[in-house]
Amino acid sequence: MSQLVCPKCRALLNPVVYAEIEVDRCPDCGGIWFDAQEAEDLKTIKGSESLDAGNPEIGEQFNEMEEDTPCPRCNVSLRGMLDIDRYSIWYEQCPQCRGMWLDAGEFKQFRQNFRPKTWRDRVKKFFRWKKKRSR
Ligand SMILES: [Zn+2]
Numbered sequence: 001m002s003q004l005v006c007p008k009c010r011a012l013l014n015p016v017v018y019a020e021i022e023v024d025r026c027p028d029c030g031g032i033w034f035d036a037q038e039a040e041d042l043k044t045i046k047g048s049e050s051l052d053a054g055n056p057e058i059g060e061q062f063n064e065m066e067e068d069t070p071c072p073r074c075n076v077s078l079r080g081m082l083d084i085d086r087y088s089i090w091y092e093q094c095p096q097c098r099g100m101w102l103d104a105g106e107f108k109q110f111r112q113n114f115r116p117k118t119w120r121d122r123v124k125k126f127f128r129w130k131k132k133r134s135r
């Protein structure tokens with residue numbers, strides 16, 4: 001398989017295998033490319049957060065990039081997705097192959113959000129609702 005190029009910083013991605021699932025991780029910015037379903041599969045596997053070894057501070061900087069990010073597989077623009085209720089993270093998904101790009105630190109958050117909602121999430125939701133109403 002040919003190497004994929006990081007959609008954020010253009011470095012060549014390194015294939016990393018965890019529990020027989022291969023993802024592609026960027027050695028520079030620490031972002032990870034998951035093919036369709038891989039992120040969903042991996043988050044249920046114990047210890048998979050070790051894949052997300054990048055520095056979340058660097059990941060955050062790349063998260064703010066507004067310009068077009070091409071899918072490393074099919075080269076169409078990734079769509080920024082904000083799924084606060086399910087994942088409370090920004091992530092990017094390819095509309096064509098359904099692959100997902102997670103910046104450094106995001107897979108860990110993605111995994112945590114797999115847990116059932118806690119009282120703290122409910123409090124957060126309440127505050128958001130209040131803010132909206134007071135506008
Ligand atoms: Zn990169």
Ligand SMILES: [Zn+2]
Binds near residue numbers: 075094095
């Ligand atoms: Zn794609």
